[in-house]
Amino acid sequence: MVRTFVLMAAMTALVGVFGLFLGGETGLAVALVFAFGMNFFAYWNSDKVVLRMHDAREIDARSAPDLYRMTEELARNAGLPMPKLFILETEQPNAFATGRNPDNAAVAVTRGLLGSMNREEVAGVVAHELAHIKNRDTLTMTITATLAGAVSMLANFALFFGGGRDRPMGLVGTIAMMILAPLAAGMVQMAISRTREYEADKAGAAICGNPLWLASALQRLGQLSGRIDNIAAERNPATAHMFIINPLHMQAYDSLFATHPPVEKRIAALRALAGQETRRAADGPWR
Known part of the structure; x- marks a missing residue:
């Protein structure tokens, strides 16, 4: 809750x-009213907005029995309620979690993920997303996506705001803010997301029981995701940090939203974790 409050305060100050x-x-007064309204809206509705942005379709035990049972078992391992499950109709393998708390959480996986991964790899990915829910990252990450999108929207419409004599920097200031505001929002996203991916990888490995399942999934994601477009993500780049791996690669400005640590480093950390567990098992309980 403290992290979320700090985030909302930072984004309010930015707006x-x-x-x-x-x-x-x-302009300051109008922007603050807008920011407070966005904060209130984002807290209660940001998860629905993000799912709608990506045309997510809810599934259940009847429509996707294998995925549902797997998620149910992993949620039990994590000590979490069963989240809602969604499918994103894109061939790019990827996934994300959202929701303001574990009781109102959702996991979304792409059609491409289910089609390109084996059962253990899918389990590793779902466990990673459940780790974000367990660590309560989802509220912060989803609110960030909503507010960063709002900042980018304001920047896109900046030239249509009334100029007047009270605009401190005139046209030059407007152009500068059009460039700097989305960049600042992207920096906030990066600060929030990068360390949390490592933490979710580690916790996800514990949830699924084998760090190498997630390491294998990340390796395959790194190979495939860059070759397949995710049109919904490209239209909504402010949501990129929510995915397990960066879904953006089509446009030059996507680098502003490169919120994920390198896949190679994440894989190395998981393999090192697997090696530590193997050594502990070999040493026995008295070491």
Whole structure:
């Protein structure tokens, strides 16, 4: 909750500065009202917004029995309630989790993930997403996606804001804020997401019981995801940090939202973790 409060305060300040540069004191007041409204909306509805952005379709035990049973078992291992499950109709293998708390959480996997991974690899990916839920990352990450998208939207419409005499920097300031505001939002995303991926990898390995399952999945994701477009993610780049691996690669500005640590480092960390567990098992309980 503290992390979420700090995030919302930072994004509110960013929107406020944006309004100040665009419209002076009047712009600041309007921007703060907008930011508080967005914060309230994001807390209660950001998960639904993100799922809608990616045209997610809910599934259940009847429509996807194998995936549902696997997720149910992994959720028990993690000590979590069963999350809602969604399918994203894209051939790019990927996944993300969302929701404001474990009781209102969802895991979304792509059609491409189910078609290109074996059962152990899918389990590793789902366990990683459940780890985000268990660590309560999903609220922060989803709110970040919603607010960063709002900042980018304001930047895109910046030239249509009234100029007036109270705009401190005129056209130059507007253009600067159009560039800097989305960049600042992207920096907030990077600060939030990168370390959490390592933590979710480690916790996910414990949930599924084998770090090498997730390591194998990440290796395959790294090979395949860069070759297959995820059109919904490209249209909504502010949600990129939510995925297990960066879904963006079509456009030059995607690098602003490169919120994930290198796949090779994540795989190396998981293999090292597997080696530690093997050594502990070989040493026996008295070592």
